[in-house]
Each structure stands twice: as structure tokens, then as C-alpha cells.
Amino acid sequence: MRPGHARLGLLGAADLMVMGIVFTVVFLPLGLAFWGNTTVEREHNRRLDAVGVAATAEITELTDWDDGDDVGVTVGLRVSGPGFRTFETTWRRSHHGALRVGLRLTAVVDPYNGIFRVEI
Numbered sequence: 001m002r003p004g005h006a007r008l009g010l011l012g013a014a015d016l017m018v019m020g021i022v023f024t025v026v027f028l029p030l031g032l033a034f035w036g037n038t039t040v041e042r043e044h045n046r047r048l049d050a051v052g053v054a055a056t057a058e059i060t061e062l063t064d065w066d067d068g069d070d071v072g073v074t075v076g077l078r079v080s081g082p083g084f085r086t087f088e089t090t091w092r093r094s095h096h097g098a099l100r101v102g103l104r105l106t107a108v109v110d111p112y113n114g115i116f117r118v119e120i
Contacts, residue, residue, distance in 0.1 A: 044115050052108035055081030057118045059103045060088065064095075075099060077118070084111035096120060 061076030072094045080086040098120065109116040 044110075045117065047110055048108045048115065048117050051112070052110050052117070053081055053083050055079055055084075055107040055109040055116065057105045057107040057116070059099060059101050059105070062099060062101060065092070071095070073099065077105075079107055079109060079116055081107070081109055084109055084114070087114065089116075091118060 057077045057079045059075055060078050061074075063074045063076075065072055065074055072092055073096075075091045075093060076088065077091055078086065078088050106119045107116050108119075
């Protein structure tokens with residue numbers, strides 16, 4: 001075996017180890033962030049299922065957005081119903097052919113903290 005070949009194998013293993021460390025440093029926090037976000041969303045949905053009140057979300061504005069990685073529409077909403085004060089908010093989502101200004105959608109609102117879910 002020539003000495004150059006053994007050295008090349010050693011550098012390949014070192015490069016592989018460095019790449020493993022880089023991927024761990026980058027993707028571990030990213031995975032934890034996604035996990036945390038999913039946990040919070042699940043808790044919100046459980047809370048809405050337990051104490052949410054029926055509401056109406058009227059579309060007041062539609063604006064296309066494109067941030068280079070993702071495209072969709074920002075939906076302006078006026079949410080109203082019994083047991084809470086009417087509020088306006090925005091909702092970013094993918095395009096949907098049924099969305100138009102003036103459309104009223106079914107929603108569920110937690111009257112205590114204002115979280116909501118819109119159904120389409």
C-alpha cells in the first residue's frame with residue numbers, strides 16, 4: 001500500500017466527522033424548534049376544542065406574498081362571535097381558490113386569550 005492512499009482515507013474520515021458535527025449543530029436546533037412549535041400548536045388546538053366558541057371570520061383583505069422560498073397569501077380577517085370582542089388579524093397561508101374578500105369562514109375562538117382556528 002502506498003503512503004498517499006492511507007492518508008487520503010484518513011482525511012475522508014475526518015471530513016465525514018466534520019460534516020456530521022456541522023449537520024448536528026445546524027439541524028438539532030432546527031428540529032427542536034419544529035418540535036416546540038408543533039407542541040404549542042397541539043396545545044392551542046386542544047384548548048380550542050375544550051373552551052372555544054363558534055365564531056365567524058370575514059375576509060377583509062387578500063395580499064399575495066413571495067419570500068423566495070415560499071409563496072402564498074396574507075388574509076386579513078375580522079373575527080366576531082359571542083363572548084369576546086370583535087378583532088382583526090392576519091393569517092398567512094397557501095393559495096386557495098375559494099378565498100375572496102367578503103367570504104365568511106367558520107372559526108373557533110378562545111375568548112380568554114384570543115387564539116383562533118379558521119376552517120376552510
